[in-house]
Amino acid sequence: MTPRSAILLASVLSLSLPPLPSDGAGYPGVVARRDSSEAAHHPAYAEHKKMAPAASYYRPNDEYETSGRFYVFLQKFPLESSFKMIFHTEVVVCPRDTLAKDAEFLKMLDGLTSTLTPPGFEGRSSAGGVRGDETKSPFVAIDRDMWSKQNEPGCVQLGFAGAACGSACCGSPHKSENTAYALNSDRAVIGNAMGEYKELYFYGVSGGPSSSSSAGGGGISGEDAYQAVCHGHMNAIDAGMALPTCVSDWAGTDYNPLTNNCNTFTSAVLKCVYGMSDAKPNLGISDLRTVTCPSEKGKDGTDLKQCVAPSMRFEIIDTLSVE
Numbered sequence: 001m002t003p004r005s006a007i008l009l010a011s012v013l014s015l016s017l018p019p020l021p022s023d024g025a026g027y028p029g030v031v032a033r034r035d036s037s038e039a040a041h042h043p044a045y046a047e048h049k050k051m052a053p054a055a056s057y058y059r060p061n062d063e064y065e066t067s068g069r070f071y072v073f074l075q076k077f078p079l080e081s082s083f084k085m086i087f088h089t090e091v092v093v094c095p096r097d098t099l100a101k102d103a104e105f106l107k108m109l110d111g112l113t114s115t116l117t118p119p120g121f122e123g124r125s126s127a128g129g130v131r132g133d134e135t136k137s138p139f140v141a142i143d144r145d146m147w148s149k150q151n152e153p154g155c156v157q158l159g160f161a162g163a164a165c166g167s168a169c170c171g172s173p174h175k176s177e178n179t180a181y182a183l184n185s186d187r188a189v190i191g192n193a194m195g196e197y198k199e200l201y202f203y204g205v206s207g208g209p210s211s212s213s214s215a216g217g218g219g220i221s222g223e224d225a226y227q228a229v230c231h232g233h234m235n236a237i238d239a240g241m242a243l244p245t246c247v248s249d250w251a252g253t254d255y256n257p258l259t260n261n262c263n264t265f266t267s268a269v270l271k272c273v274y275g276m277s278d279a280k281p282n283l284g285i286s287d288l289r290t291v292t293c294p295s296e297k298g299k300d301g302t303d304l305k306q307c308v309a310p311s312m313r314f315e316i317i318d319t320l321s322v323e
Contacts, residue, residue, distance in 0.1 A: 069096045069207040070219045077193035087286045089266045090159035093222030098154030119275040121306045138277030139201040147200045150183035156222020157181040159189035160265030163252025169230035171252035227309035228273045244294035246307035263287040272307040
């Protein structure tokens with residue numbers, strides 16, 4: 001990248017970023033960073049204490065969405081004043097039930113799943129997908145005519161932006177408008193995204209018979225994905241989870257237009273939470289960093305490159321012992 005390109009990228013990505021609340025203040029149910037003693041009384045901490053040791057793969061707790069399949073999308077927006085050369089991306093996760101009203105759309109997605117690179121994590125055993133299959137695609141574009149009809153507000157929007165706040169994950173808004181998001185929405189978590197030029201890409205499914213997240217069980221919901229990438233923080237609350245940082249703390253002040261931007265966050269969610277490809281559709285200089293996922297020690301001693309959520313219960317499923 002030339003110095004001229006770097007200056008353009010840095011200047012555009014720093015324009016008109018949304019004023020997220022400092023230390024999470026203003027979010028529903030959000031308080032500033034807590035100390036460990038106060039955090040011990042937070043419900044998420046109690047759930048974390050019940051969590052069994054990490055294993056080769058996991059399924060969400062019964063308290064969360066444990067059944068069905070979750071469809072994972074990337075949405076791409078050009079930024080204002082960038083000549084459509086600089087891009088912002090986010091992940092959108094939709095439960096199957098949210099898309100069920102459009103049987104044609106759901107059938108299309110299910111058909112596309114077999115053409116996509118199956119999910120899997122580095123270090124995972126045969127429970128994971130076959131990685132590096134050149135006959136598979138990392139993602140597929142969805143026609144606007146199809147996704148623009150999906151107006152059910154049941155998806156979760158996962159995005160990151162710069163802000164004047166220092167609490168972990170305060171740069172990733174998680175308000176009701178983000179947790180009740182419609183797939184056809186053109187609203188990004190930043191104010192200078194050009195929503196009318198939104199593009200949508202399908203990356204695959206978490207959960208179900210073909211998923212590496214469970215043997216026919218529930219997949220990873222958008223809520224669990226948020227907790228995983230925020231490594232135990234919920235709405236900027238530090239619950240004292242002591243989980244490995246998932247690539248970044250994702251505080252608003254952690255934002256860097258070149259090395260830790262919205263597209264870095266998208267990579268962390270896709271690669272480190274869902275085990276999907278972090279390849280993206282023609283972002284150019286907007287996406288310069290390759291993320292490295294933290295290692296989680298499995299019960300069998302295997303290092304898994306994966307971010308996990310405190311709401312997830314881990315269990316070993318030994319496929320060789322199933323009769």
